[in-house]
Amino acid sequence: MQISAKADYAVRALVELAADSARPLTCEGIASAQDIPFRFLKSVFRDLRQAGLVRSQRGCEGGYWIGRDPAAISVAEVMTAVDGEFLTLRGARPDSLVYPGAARRLPDLWRAVEAAAQSVLGRTTIAELAAEGAAGTEGAVAAESAEGAEDMEDVASRSTGPGSSVRDVSPAVPV
Structure with missing residues (x-):
């Protein structure tokens, strides 16, 4: 699974904003603090503003x-x-995939991967990341990652249970 630079930069920018919410932060300041290309970050902020995740003041x-x-x-x-x-x-959603023949169960694996990633990333909040970053605690993030790996194994094993033609490849799937 590949996480886009745009998604990485967006999360980092929001964590930076959450960590210092007493005042507005400039795009230049966030780009500098997070070592993100300024021009790229401006386009990320456009998407974040449209989604209501940031607000701006001129x-x-x-x-x-x-x-x-x-x-x-x-x-x-x-x-x-x-x-x-x-x-x-x-370009296709995993729930719309249908493969023929021997690969017919492969879409189940892709859906399991999506569900596990959605589970881990859906329960991790910007506030948690900002608090952990401010406290300098990497242990909580490591524990969350370990939980995510267990979730990936659980979801993959459910999709690869008895009678399934899909091998359990969860250890090879990075979180």
């Missing part, structure tokens, strides 16, 4: 604020706001 005292309570914004929501569909295969 002028010398202007900048960006987080648009909603960061505890109510999941990483999955941010990714969908900037990239569109959460997961696609060659």
Whole structure:
């Protein structure tokens, strides 16, 4: 699974905004703090603003604020706001895939991967990431990643249970 630069930058920008919500932050300041290309970040902010995840103010005292309570914004929501569909295969949603013959069960695996990723990223909030970053605790993120790996194994094993023709390849699927 590949996470786009746009999604990565969007999450990082929102975490930066959530960590310092007392004042508006400029796009230049966020780009510098997060080592993100400024021009790219401006286009990311356009998508975030359209999704209501940030709000802006013009002028010398202007900048960006987080648009909603960061505890109510999941990483999955941010990714969908900037990239569109959460997961696609060659432009198609996993739930619309149908393969013939021996590969007929493969779409079940893709749906399991999507469900597991959606589970982990859907329950991880911008507020949690900002708090962990501010506290310098990487242990909580590592624990969440471990839970996500277990979720991936659980979902994959359900789609590869008795009578299934799909092998359990969950250990080879990175989180």
